[in-house]
Amino acid sequence: MTDAALAASLARLDGQLFIDGSFRPGVGIRLPVENPATGETIGRIAAAAPQEIDDTVAAARRGFRLWSRELPRTRANALHRLGDLIAADADGMARIMTAEQGKPVNEARGEILKLAEACHFYAEEATRVHGEIVPNDQPGFQSLVVREAIGVVAAITPWNYPAELVGWKLCASLAAGCAIIIKPAEITPFTALAIADKCAQAGIPAGVVNVLTGKGSQVGQALVEHSGVDKIAFTGSSAVGLHIQQTCPQVKRMTLQLGGNCPMIVTASADIAAAVKGAARRSFRNCGQICIAINRIYVARPIYEEFLAALGKAADALTVGNGLTDPAADLGAMASAEPLAKTRDHLADALARGARLIAGGAAPQGEGYVGGHFFRPTVVADCTHEMLVMTEETFGPLVGVAPFDTLEQAIERANDTPYGLASYVYARDLTEIQVLSQGLDYGNVAINNVDAGIMNAPYGGRKQSGVGYEHGREGLLEYFNFKHVRLHHGVGN
Ligand code: NAP
Numbered sequence: 107m108t109d110a111a112l113a114a115s116l117a118r119l120d121g122q123l124f125i126d127g128s129f130r131p132g133v134g135i136r137l138p139v140e141n142p143a144t145g146e147t148i149g150r151i152a153a154a155a156p157q158e159i160d161d162t163v164a165a166a167r168r169g170f171r172l173w174s175r176e177l178p179r180t181r182a183n184a185l186h187r188l189g190d191l192i193a194a195d196a197d198g199m200a201r202i203m204t205a206e207q208g209k210p211v212n213e214a215r216g217e218i219l220k221l222a223e224a225c226h227f228y229a230e231e232a233t234r235v236h237g238e239i240v241p242n243d244q245p246g247f248q249s250l251v252v253r254e255a256i257g258v259v260a261a262i263t264p265w266n267y268p269a270e271l272v273g274w275k276l277c278a279s280l281a282a283g284c285a286i287i288i289k290p291a292e293i294t295p296f297t298a299l300a301i302a303d304k305c306a307q308a309g310i311p312a313g314v315v316n317v318l319t320g321k322g323s324q325v326g327q328a329l330v331e332h333s334g335v336d337k338i339a340f341t342g343s344s345a346v347g348l349h350i351q352q353t354c355p356q357v358k359r360m361t362l363q364l365g366g367n368c369p370m371i372v373t374a375s376a377d378i379a380a381a382v383k384g385a386a387r388r389s390f391r392n393c394g395q396i397c398i399a400i401n402r403i404y405v406a407r408p409i410y411e412e413f414l415a416a417l418g419k420a421a422d423a424l425t426v427g428n429g430l431t432d433p434a435a436d437l438g439a440m441a442s443a444e445p446l447a448k449t450r451d452h453l454a455d456a457l458a459r460g461a462r463l464i465a466g467g468a469a470p471q472g473e474g475y476v477g478g479h480f481f482r483p484t485v486v487a488d489c490t491h492e493m494l495v496m497t498e499e500t501f502g503p504l505v506g507v508a509p510f511d512t513l514e515q516a517i518e519r520a521n522d523t524p525y526g527l528a529s530y531v532y533a534r535d536l537t538e539i540q541v542l543s544q545g546l547d548y549g550n551v552a553i554n555n556v557d558a559g560i561m562n563a564p565y566g567g568r569k570q571s572g573v574g575y576e577h578g579r580e581g582l583l584e585y586f587n588f589k590h591v592r593l594h595h596g597v598g599n
Pocket of ligand 1: 364365396
């Protein structure tokens with residue numbers, strides 16, 4: 107896609123809401139959306155007005171009645187069409203994402219292709235949703251446990267993965283027979299609108315998929331409070347997740363996928379080169395703006411300095427660039443000034459408390475970086491548990507490293523935060539692997555790899571990292587109610 111084609115795509119989505127199967131210009135005020143690599147305004151979104159929100163919920167309720175009665179095969183076919191359309195336009199959609207989010211185009215394209223994969227995964231799952239016949243307490247009865255789609259889902263999503271985090275909720279909703287209203291992050295709305303465009307092309311009926319843009323505190327909160335919304339599927343910060351839980355005025359289903367501060371433990375038996383490679387990837391990919399990013403690394407003391415030197419070298423070797431003009435850069439711009447400021451704060455806090463700077467520590471220098479939110483991948487060593495980087499989510503390209511003497515000490519430190527999303531282990535000793543995988547109080551434990559989430563397995567956090575699951579069969583079940591049908595037929599046992 108050329109620059110002109112990107113500009114045309116953005117202009118088509120500018121100020122639009124997607125309601126009841128078609129785009130319409132929003133009546134509300136316009137909010138600017140900026141390219142974080144340059145600071146240029148790339149378009150404006152409409153802040154959805156109360157009447158538009160009510161209209162959308164009404165359309166979604168109509169869409170739900172129709173969609174939930176379709177055959178599973180019909181829903182599956184629509185998801186396959188959607189996956190094919192998204193994959194076919196991966197480059198165009200990736201450039202829209204990069205323009206608003208900052209990640210390099212090659213990485214954005216990978217995310218779009220994973221969204222297409224999610225469509226096909228859930229298409230297959232859609233046809234295999236079955237119920238159960240369970241034993242009874244009296245002869246002559248049969249109990250059927252059937253699954254019924256929940257209803258209208260409000261999907262409220264963050265800006266770090268603008269396609270996948272919308273997609274997991276969208277695909278599960280479509281597979282289950284729910285209708286969905288997507289409220290994307292204010293700073294990355296155009297990817298969600300581009301997905302809605304593909305839904306229309308895929309022939310998904312009016313009202314089944316809708317996109318409302320605007321501020322979370324207004325549009326998101328209105329959806330949380332709306333009596334016509336049956337489920338909230340939220341991904342975002344722990345603070346906003348808790349706020350949603352506390353301010354929802356009705357009883358409604360919720361999945362809350364929240365923040366993390368993810369540890370990695372590298373034992374003396376580890377393959378150090380593999381651990382360094384994994385650490386560099388999962389600490390710095392997407393500028394560390396990943397809920398499952400490695401924030402802190404505990405390294406066995408005998409290999410501590412060797413690990414640090416190699417990680418510093420790996421961090422220094424990573425390239426930082428404008429994601430549109432340098433599509434193969436390792437890191438693009440950070441998505442906004444906010445995570446960049448937090449990264450600087452956490453770094454300053456660590457250095458003030460005695461941490462040793464191993465790599466990075468500043469924005470890259472040069473004309474290409476002026477006006478954008480750039481920062482070099484940064485490693486600090488000799489970190490203590492009092493430092494913010496070791497207990498709070500930085501959401502930036504900063505990782506803290508500390509030595510440990512016993513596995514028990516490493517596990518205790520690793521578990522000692524309010525979060526429980528993902529953890530990582532590098533070790534070759536089987537006993538160490540078993541002790542660590544049992545001891546880590548996390549929803550995901552990746553051992554000798556750093557890809558904690560795959561489409562087939564449930565993905566969710568513990569403690570302040572959330573409730574409920576996405577991905578896998580468990581993720582799909584979050585979009586169903588169970589109904590127990592107890593039937594008296596009076597025949598024998
Ligand atoms: P955020 O500030 O919590 O925002 C997330 C979404 O909620 C945005 O769409 C936001 O709208 C909206 N929102 C804000 N206030 C709201 C309210 N009162 N009611 C309803 N919606 C509201 O999070 P973020 O900064 O975008 O994303 C980063 C966070 O997401 C990190 O903590 C990260 O760990 C977490 N995350 C978790 C996972 C996971 O799977 N566990 C995955 C990715 C990210 P606006 O954009 O308009 O503010």
